Amino acid sequence: MNKIRISTNCEKKDFQKLLLGLSKKTLEDFTYFENITKNNVKKIIVSELKEQKKLRFFIFIDNELIAYSFLAKFPRKTKTHVCTYGIVIGDKWQGKGFGYEICKHMINVAWKKxxxxxxxxAYYDNKSAVKIYQKLGFEIEGIFINEEKICGKPRHVVSMGLFRNNKTIKKTRQKILDTLN
Ligand SMILES: CC(C)(COP(=O)(O)OP(=O)(O)OC[C@H]1O[C@@H](n2cnc3c(N)ncnc32)[C@H](O)[C@@H]1OP(=O)(O)O)[C@@H](O)C(=O)NCCC(=O)NCCS
Structure with missing residues (x-):
C-alpha cells in the first residue's frame, strides 16, 4: 500500500484540483461544500482556509493531494469538548484503506487536543463511510429520517459519536431511553 503523508498545509492549486476532480457520486456523499464548480471553487477554498475553528489535514501520496479532512470546533462554550469531523478522498483513491488510516490519525489528534x-x-446509504466509522468505534446516536434532500430526493442521515472515555456511555443512553419510554 502507498504511504501517505499528512500535512496541515496545502497549495491552493492542489486543493482546487482535488475538489474539482470529485465525481457527482462523491459530491452526493460529501455535501459539505455543496456544489463545487469552476466558478465557485476559489471562493470555497479561501473561506475554508480562513476558518479559525478548524484543524485541517491534507493527505498526500508522493506529491499528489489525494484527500482533505478536518476536525472543527463548535463556537458555543457548552460544546468546547466536542469536535465535528469531515473527510473526502479523491475518487481514484477510495476503497484502498486510506479512509480508515486517515480517520485513525484524526482521532489521535482529537484526543491529543x-x-x-x-x-x-453520514448519509445512511454511504456504506463505506458508516462501515469505517463503526470499525473505528463510533456509535450510532440517532437516525434522522428525510433529514436532507439531494436533488429533490429525501435522504436519511445517521448521527454518530466517538467518546474518548466510553465506559459509561451505553448505560447512560439506556437509562435515558428508559426514562423516555
Ligand atoms: C467514505 C470514505 C472516507 C471512506 O474511505 P475509503 O478509503 O474509501 O474507505 P476504506 O477503503 O478505508 O474502507 C472502506 C470500508 O467500507 C467497506 N465498503 C465499501 N463499500 C461498501 C459497501 N457498498 N457495502 C459495505 N461495505 C462497503 C469496505 O469493504 C471497507 O471495509 P473493510 O476495511 O472492512 O474491507 C471515502 O470513500 C470518501 O471520501 N468518500 C466520499 C466522501 C464521503 O463519503 N465522505 C464521508 C462523509 S460522512
Missing part, C-alpha cells in the same frame, strides 16, 4: 467526543453525520 483534549476533545472528549467526536460527532459526525
Amino acid at each position: 483534549k476533545f472528549e467526543k467526536i460527532w459526525l453525520t
Whole structure:
C-alpha cells in the first residue's frame, strides 16, 4: 500500500484540483461544500482556509493531494469538548484503506487536543463511510429520517459519536431511553 503523508498545509492549486476532480457520486456523499464548480471553487477554498475553528489535514501520496479532512470546533462554550469531523478522498483513491488510516490519525489528534467526543453525520446509504466509522468505534446516536434532500430526493442521515472515555456511555443512553419510554 502507498504511504501517505499528512500535512496541515496545502497549495491552493492542489486543493482546487482535488475538489474539482470529485465525481457527482462523491459530491452526493460529501455535501459539505455543496456544489463545487469552476466558478465557485476559489471562493470555497479561501473561506475554508480562513476558518479559525478548524484543524485541517491534507493527505498526500508522493506529491499528489489525494484527500482533505478536518476536525472543527463548535463556537458555543457548552460544546468546547466536542469536535465535528469531515473527510473526502479523491475518487481514484477510495476503497484502498486510506479512509480508515486517515480517520485513525484524526482521532489521535482529537484526543491529543483534549476533545472528549467526536460527532459526525453520514448519509445512511454511504456504506463505506458508516462501515469505517463503526470499525473505528463510533456509535450510532440517532437516525434522522428525510433529514436532507439531494436533488429533490429525501435522504436519511445517521448521527454518530466517538467518546474518548466510553465506559459509561451505553448505560447512560439506556437509562435515558428508559426514562423516555
Ligand atoms: C467514505 C470514505 C472516507 C471512506 O474511505 P475509503 O478509503 O474509501 O474507505 P476504506 O477503503 O478505508 O474502507 C472502506 C470500508 O467500507 C467497506 N465498503 C465499501 N463499500 C461498501 C459497501 N457498498 N457495502 C459495505 N461495505 C462497503 C469496505 O469493504 C471497507 O471495509 P473493510 O476495511 O472492512 O474491507 C471515502 O470513500 C470518501 O471520501 N468518500 C466520499 C466522501 C464521503 O463519503 N465522505 C464521508 C462523509 S460522512
